[in-house]
Amino acid sequence: MPPWLLYGANGYTGELIAREAVRRGMKPLLAGRSKQKIEKLAAELGCPSAVFDLEDHTALVGALSNVAAVLHCAGPFSATARSMMQGCLATHVHYFDITGEIPVFELAHSVHEKARRSGILMCPGVGFDVVPTDCLALALKQALPDATHLALGFDSRSGLSKGTAKTTVEMATDGAKVRRDGTIVSVPLASQTRRIDFGNGERLAVGIPWGDVSTAYYTTGIPNIEVFTASTPKAIAQMRRTNLFRGVLRTRFVQWLAKYSIDRRLQPPNQAQRDSNPSFVWGEARNAAGKTVAARVVTANGYALTIASSLGIISRVLETQPAPGFITPGLLMGADFVTSLPGSSQIRLDA
Structure with missing residues (x-):
């Protein structure tokens, strides 16, 4: 599987995702702003690491230059998503996050054409939200x-x-x-x-x-x-x-x-x-x-689902390379995707 970057790996949800990714045999590039926390976690899990602030565009682009996708886990996304999206567009890297914030989804939708021309997917909300x-x-x-x-x-x-x-x-x-x-x-x-x-x-x-x-x-x-x-x-x-x-x-x-x-x-x-x-x-x-x-x-x-759904979506995209542009998790993975996740029942419809 091509390499991918997990930003905000030292946060609560980011660390849970990082640990499960390694358990599944993945080695994501663990990234964030806190040098001490990121390097400590990366050393424990045996993963590469990168320390940079999203406002440092040069450092961001440098970190993204060697990966195929980003899973962005550093919120509030209202303050962080735009910079990461811009970095992904510039480096032709698929963008995923775990936001539930309406303005972030609308921002991602607004750059659909740019994402399509860049050859990348723009798919926010790959956790319990939404x-x-x-x-x-x-x-x-x-x-x-x-x-x-x-x-x-x-x-x-x-x-x-x-x-x-x-x-x-x-x-x-x-x-x-x-x-x-x-x-x-x-x-x-x-x-x-x-x-x-x-x-x-x-x-x-x-x-x-x-x-x-x-x-x-x-x-x-x-x-x-x-x-x-x-x-x-x-x-x-x-x-x-x-x-x-x-x-x-x-x-x-x-x-x-x-x-x-x-x-x-x-x-x-x-x-x-x-x-x-x-x-x-x-x-x-x-x-x-x-x-x-x-x-x-x-x-x-919700947190357990976020771990499973985000890793499932990252894996699917990097293995299949779907058409680029903005897309929602449901359209990307299908209505039954939620039922494939650990702990999920089947969908029950009542007319």
Whole structure:
């Protein structure tokens, strides 16, 4: 298999992916900004390493010159994805990441023609954000080809890594997002609620600005899209109060304070927590006549799925070299890809 680079290998998710890659016989180039952490991990795993900041374009291009693909795991991706994408376009290197951030998907879509001319794939969201929901979206489109509305969602209780928590803090300042008649629009946090059976009994759910608001449109062409996650009345009330202070939350000091608190206090999930908390993923498509089709799949914990899905996609692309340009995980791998991942059930469709 051609060589590939894992950037952010010293982060929570990046390190999990690096260890599994080596267990599978791969030797990715482990990269990131922290010289001490990257070189220590690379020495332990027997992998090559590179230390550079994404803002150092010369160093970035130099590191990419000897690889065929990048798996970008250093978030928040709103601050890091553009530089890595530009580096990949300049060096003809396939781009993958594990983002769930809508602006990053839209950025990747906007450089489709550049990626096509460069001969590379531009495929963000190859982890839990958004592989299982994207696969369900495609399955629902196949089951109801004339669907006009799509709702997706999940119930996952394993806790957050520090990087994911920081991204959530950033996203809260922009409210929730939905797609209406093909256009992404902002709505107040917790303005969408409904009761959903994700596959583990009916639960209260709330709308969130998940990546599928972007990607599911490109996967299915369905113009109206919402994404939900399981929640509680208390959490929803807190989200609604957040709407009153969004201006304050955007200030640099408050963002710094929130992220500092995350670094000091948050303990990411350990393996026992990951192993004991599967994820329940749901989707529902509706056409203009009111006909609905629902789909459900149970998957491994979000972090375990991210490890398996990202490595599976990297391996497939480097072995098959598909047509270049922007693509979503569902279109790249097919609706059944999620069912091939360890810990996943089959997709269940209910008309």
